[in-house]
Amino acid sequence: MRTLLSFPFRLLHILRVLTRHDALAVADAMGLYPALIKPLRRFSHRKAEGRPGQKLARALGELGPSFIKLGQFLATRADLVGEDVAGDLAELQDRLPPFSFEEARRLIESELGQPLEVLFEDFDSTPVSAASIAQVHFATTRPSDEEISAANSEDQGFDEDETAAPAVAAREVAVKILRPGIERAFERDLQLFYLGARMIERSQPALRRFRPVAVVELFENTVRLEMDFRMEAAAASELADNFADDPDYEVPDIDWERTAQRVLTQTRLTGIRLDDRQALVEAGHDLTEVLSKASAIFFNQVFRDGFFHGDQHPGNMFVTERGTIAAVDFGIMGRLDRRTRYFLADMLLATLDRDYRRLAEVQMEAGYLPSDQAVDTYAQALRAVCEPIFGRPLNRISFARLLGQLFKLTETFNLSVQPQLVLLQKNMLMAEGVSRRLDPALNIWLLAEPLIVRWMQENRGLKARLKHSGEALAGSLERLPDTLVSMERTLHDLSDNGLRLHSDTAERFAGRRRIGWALPIGSLALLLALAAILLD
Numbered sequence: 001m002r003t004l005l006s007f008p009f010r011l012l013h014i015l016r017v018l019t020r021h022d023a024l025a026v027a028d029a030m031g032l033y034p035a036l037i038k039p040l041r042r043f044s045h046r047k048a049e050g051r052p053g054q055k056l057a058r059a060l061g062e063l064g065p066s067f068i069k070l071g072q073f074l075a076t077r078a079d080l081v082g083e084d085v086a087g088d089l090a091e092l093q094d095r096l097p098p099f100s101f102e103e104a105r106r107l108i109e110s111e112l113g114q115p116l117e118v119l120f121e122d123f124d125s126t127p128v129s130a131a132s133i134a135q136v137h138f139a140t141t142r143p144s145d146e147e148i149s150a151a152n153s154e155d156q157g158f159d160e161d162e163t164a165a166p167a168v169a170a171r172e173v174a175v176k177i178l179r180p181g182i183e184r185a186f187e188r189d190l191q192l193f194y195l196g197a198r199m200i201e202r203s204q205p206a207l208r209r210f211r212p213v214a215v216v217e218l219f220e221n222t223v224r225l226e227m228d229f230r231m232e233a234a235a236a237s238e239l240a241d242n243f244a245d246d247p248d249y250e251v252p253d254i255d256w257e258r259t260a261q262r263v264l265t266q267t268r269l270t271g272i273r274l275d276d277r278q279a280l281v282e283a284g285h286d287l288t289e290v291l292s293k294a295s296a297i298f299f300n301q302v303f304r305d306g307f308f309h310g311d312q313h314p315g316n317m318f319v320t321e322r323g324t325i326a327a328v329d330f331g332i333m334g335r336l337d338r339r340t341r342y343f344l345a346d347m348l349l350a351t352l353d354r355d356y357r358r359l360a361e362v363q364m365e366a367g368y369l370p371s372d373q374a375v376d377t378y379a380q381a382l383r384a385v386c387e388p389i390f391g392r393p394l395n396r397i398s399f400a401r402l403l404g405q406l407f408k409l410t411e412t413f414n415l416s417v418q419p420q421l422v423l424l425q426k427n428m429l430m431a432e433g434v435s436r437r438l439d440p441a442l443n444i445w446l447l448a449e450p451l452i453v454r455w456m457q458e459n460r461g462l463k464a465r466l467k468h469s470g471e472a473l474a475g476s477l478e479r480l481p482d483t484l485v486s487m488e489r490t491l492h493d494l495s496d497n498g499l500r501l502h503s504d505t506a507e508r509f510a511g512r513r514r515i516g517w518a519l520p521i522g523s524l525a526l527l528l529a530l531a532a533i534l535l536d
Contacts, residue, residue, distance in 0.1 A: 010192065014063060019044040023059035025052035026085055032204065053081075053088025061092060065132035065182050066189035068094055069226075073219045076426045080210055090426075096179075098130035104137065104177050111260040118142065119258055121170050133226060133331070134176050138268060141171045144257060171267060173255060174328075176229060178262035183227060190220055226331035229264035235330040236266065242305045248293040250326040269326045271318035275434045285319055287438045288447075293325050295448040298431055302424060303344075303455050306336040312427045314434055334423045340366075345460045354390070356383045373413050381409055 018024050022044040027037045029052055048055050060071040071092045078086035104127075105116050116123060121142040127135040197212035225231045233254045240251040250269060258265035272279045274294065280287060294317075301308035309316070310332035317327050336344075343366040350359035360379040363369040369378060435444035 021059040022048040023056040053085035057092040068132040101125040176264040271320040274317040275314035
């Protein structure tokens with residue numbers, strides 16, 4: 001009841017902030033509700049500095065945590081807001097005033113069930129960072145009885161008559177604490193986001209293909225996972241396992257005993273920001289070697305593992321004193337299943353051969369291009385976008401312009417964009433940005449060429465295809481008895497009751513025919529980048 005009563009006041013506050021920053025300029029440029037937006041802009045502060053995207057970023061920053069996260073999410077969806085606005089939103093500063101040490105203590109003790117002094121030998125009351133979702137404190141752990149007992153049972157260095165317990169070293173850690181009240185604030189604002197999405201979906205036919213309600217659902221799921229630090233801890237653990245044998249990549253160890261839904265404790269990693277060229281040079285790091293390691297890590301995450309860090313901006317990646325690449329903040333992760341990775345490889349092969357009809361056919365086989373679209377016309381459109389990049393050095397290619405052209409294809413062919421591949425494209429662009437800051441003449445993707453060639457041979461060569469076909473055939477034969485039983489049961493049902501389709505099933509089926517699958521614009525960006533340098 002209280003939420004319903006505060007709803008109009010919240011809307012009024014949002015509108016005042018948007019007009020004060022002239023943030024409605026973005027909606028005006030997109031042609032949203034011109035009868036409403038244009039009159040409202042008369043009351044806006046038109047003299048507000050900056051581009052429309054910069055105005056929107058400032059407004060979202062003032063509106064608080066939920067809107068900051070929305071801005072960061074929209075920064076990954078250039079298909080929705082355009083390249084320029086997405087670029088401005090990517091610069092949205094995720095910094096808020098810190099909450100008090102007393103609140104941090106209360107939350108830690110509530111979540112972990114022990115006094116702070118029992119858990120930590122030393123705890124810095126001043127946070128090192130404070131963002132929309134959480135803030136981070138540095139601390140030193142105090143070994144628990146369980147840790148001492150475990151060390152004692154594993155220690156083999158004591159004489160039989162020695163009774164002293166082995167020393168357990170205290171660890172320097174970073175403690176991430178969820179911002180108090182963020183969950184309640186998110187729930188409140190989420191209702192507004194759904195309201196806006198439904199309004200757009202019902203009244204803006206040109207934007208329905210973007211499925212605004214589905215976009216908000218994805219945003220909701222993303223933020224809910226990000227606010228559950230157990231999920232972030234699990235992601236870090238999985239990533240660490242994937243790179244357990246790689247000496248060039250470091251992921252912090254999770255202190256599970258001091259981790260819960262709203263508290264995450266991990267080993268503290270230190271180093272130089274990946275994009276700080278001067279500091280890296282002064283520390284004696286070889287920039288080419290740094291970029292070689294970074295490109296290999298990126299490729300292995302995406303193609304080898306299909307599990308990649310979804311927010312690889314320079315603030316989350318740094319170079320340690322030993323020269324390894326270290327990463328933090330695993331709240332946003334991306335996944336690509338094996339089938340998608342194989343289709344990406346097939347599209348890369350077609351791109352390298354400049355076989356645009358085959359490239360279009362692969363996308364249709366993958367379900368990305370709806371069957372009612374003309375393959376030849378789509379192939380011609382791909383040629384128009386791809387041909388200009390071949391033979392040009394990477395530092396002369398504008399990938400922002402290229403991606404803008406690719407996004408235009410989605411409008412022409414009435415296609416949507418697959419979120420995970422857009423996330424991949426976003427991280428690819430961030431990697432390029434870091435590479436150019438460190439060495440504008442160096443091609444980061446060329447550094448990964450040996451890995452690309454080896455992976456293609458192992459996974460999409462003739463031997464690999466025969467192996468995968470054999471595995472698929474064996475799987476089909478293994479499922480054959482169950483399939484026959486299911487068919488027999490279905491025939492009996494048809495014989496007894498006739499054909500009936502549940503209304504919900506019929507509606508979902510019809511919806512899938514209308515919407516189809518998603519066009520992998522992010523994958524095309526990656527393919528074109530790799531193809532450009534492999535053919536150079």
